[in-house]
Amino acid sequence: IYELTYWRATSGGLIAHQLASSLGLPSFIVDPVAVDEFIPEARVSGIPEIQRRSRSHALNIKAVARRAAHDLGHDLRDINLIVVHLGGGISVAPLRGGRMLDVNDANEMGPFSAERSGGLPTGDLIQLAFSGKYTQEELLNQILRNSGLQGYLGTNDGVEVGNRIQAGDKQAELIGRAMAYQIAKEVGAMATVLHGEVRAIVITGGLAHYTRLTGWTKERVRFIAPVLIYPGEDELLSLAQGCLRVLRGQESPREYL
Numbered sequence: 001i002y003e004l005t006y007w008r009a010t011s012g013g014l015i016a017h018q019l020a021s022s023l024g025l026p027s028f029i030v031d032p033v034a035v036d037e038f039i040p041e042a043r044v045s046g047i048p049e050i051q052r053r054s055r056s057h058a059l060n061i062k063a064v065a066r067r068a069a070h071d072l073g074h075d076l077r078d079i080n081l082i083v084v085h086l087g088g089g090i091s092v093a094p095l096r097g098g099r100m101l102d103v104n105d106a107n108e109m110g111p112f113s114a115e116r117s118g119g120l121p122t123g124d125l126i127q128l129a130f131s132g133k134y135t136q137e138e139l140l141n142q143i144l145r146n147s148g149l150q151g152y153l154g155t156n157d158g159v160e161v162g163n164r165i166q167a168g169d170k171q172a173e174l175i176g177r178a179m180a181y182q183i184a185k186e187v188g189a190m191a192t193v194l195h196g197e198v199r200a201i202v203i204t205g206g207l208a209h210y211t212r213l214t215g216w217t218k219e220r221v222r223f224i225a226p227v228l229i230y231p232g233e234d235e236l237l238s239l240a241q242g243c244l245r246v247l248r249g250q251e252s253p254r255e256y257l
Contacts, residue, residue, distance in 0.1 A: 012029050012032060013027075013029045013032075016028070016029055028242065028243050028246055028253060030059060030238065030239050030242030030243065031058040031059040031061075031062045031063070031238070031242065032058065032059070033055055033056060033057065033058055033059075034054065034055060034058075035054060035056070035058035035062075035100065036053075036054040037054070037099045037100045037101065038052075038054050038100075038101065038102060039101050039102065039193075042054075042101065042102040042193075052105070053105060054100070054103060054105075055103075055105045055106065055107065056085070056091040056093055056100070056103040056104075056105070056106060057085040057087060057089070057091045057106065057205070057233075058100065059235055059238050059239070060085055060204055060205065060233040060234075060235065060238065061083045061085055061091060061093050061095075061100065061103075061204075062098070062100075062238075063233075063234065063237075063238035063241065063242075064083060064085075064202055064204040064230050064233075065081050065083050065095050065098065065202065066098075067230065068081060068083075068200060068202045068228050068230070069081070071228070072199065072200060072228075074199070076095075076097070076098040077097045077098055078097070079097075079199040079200075080094070080095065080096050080097075080194045080197050080198050080199055081094075081095045081198065081199060081200055081201070081202055082094050082095070082187055082190050082191060082194070082198055082200075082201045082202070082224075082225070083095060083201075083202045083204065084183060084186075084187060084201065084202065084203045084204070084205075084217075085106075085204055085205040085233075086113070086183070086203065086204070086205035086206065086207035086208050086210075086213070086214075087113070087114070087205040087206050087207060087233070088113060088114050088115050088116065088156070088206075089106030089107060089113050089115070089116050090104075090106055090110055090111045090112075090113040090116075090118070090183065090186075090205075090207075091103055091104065091106045091110070092104055092110055092111070092183070092186040092187055092190050093190065094190040094191070094193040094194050094198075096194060101193050101194075102190065102193050104119075104186060107143075107144060108143070110182075110186050111179060111182035111183045111185075111186055112147060112148040112149075112178075112179060112182060113148045113149070113179075113207070114148055114149045114150065114156035114157075114158065114207060115144065115145050115146070115147065115148050115149070115150045115156050116143065116144055116145075116147055116148050117142075117143045117144075117147035117148060117151070118147075118148070118182065120143075148179070149161060149175065149179070152171070152175045153171070153172055153175055158206075158207045158209065158210030158213060159209070159210065161175070161176055161210070162176075162210055162211070162212050165212060176210075176212055176213060176216070177216055179213060180213050180216035180217040180220065181216075181220070183213075183217045184217050184220035184221050187201060187217075187221045187224065188221065188224065191224050191225075196224070198224055198225040199225060199226075200225050200226050200227070200228050201221055201222075201224060201225050201226070201227045201228070202227075202228045202229075202230065203217065203218075203227065203228070203229045203230070204229075204230045204231070204232070204233060205231075205232070205233055206231075206232060206233065208229055208230065208231040208232070209231040209232065214229050
């Protein structure tokens with residue numbers, strides 16, 4: 001699963017190059033999941049054999065950061081933001097001048113999401129891994145596809161969870177509030193990366209349509225900075241806008257070898 005995720009992150013450039021070269025055109029990729037702008041401290045995990053990696057919903061995070069900066073009347077290069085992408089996985093990133101200084105790996109860290117477990121107590125996870133209940137592949141699938149809302153409530157649909165809460169389902173409310181609680185804790189942690197100097201907290205992604213979740217999260221983090229909410233994600237538009245910025249000379253392309 002991890003190898004497949006990495007392949008998806010890197011194959012876009014190869015496909016773009018092949019298609020564009022056949023037409024004699026330039027090709028670009030925009031903010032893939034492997035965008036890495038970490039400060040050195042963010043790479044240290046606590047165990048020498050493991051290094052923290054930058055892996056996130058970078059395309060939507062960067063696009064919504066630009067949108068929020070524009071709406072706030074600022075150039076993105078001049079402000080600090082915390083961007084929260086709520087989807088199948090959850091990414092929380094502190095941005096200074098548009099640079100992602102840190103981010104939780106949405107596959108294995110941070111808050112639990114619609115399908116993913118988020119960060120787990122490592123001792124209990126190791127015991128589960130050696131319990132004989134799961135194979136390695138099964139446990140990875142459990143963490144990435146059958147945890148979070150899916151694991152606790154049998155659905156990854158925020159609207160359905162909201163309807164169940166409205167109907168008086170106390171378990172659904174507990175899990176919804178717990179997700180907001182974990183998101184808010186991650187936002188608070190990322191605020192320290194920016195020394196508490198945060199112009200706005202920006203919430204986006206498919207689960208941002210789940211107004212109870214965003215409302216509960218906002219209650220906990222609004223003391224840090226104003227909260228802006230942009231539900232959904234426009235990935236194709238974001239790709240097109242990134243290419244246009246280069247073609248118009250607003251940004252310079254970079255080559256990665």
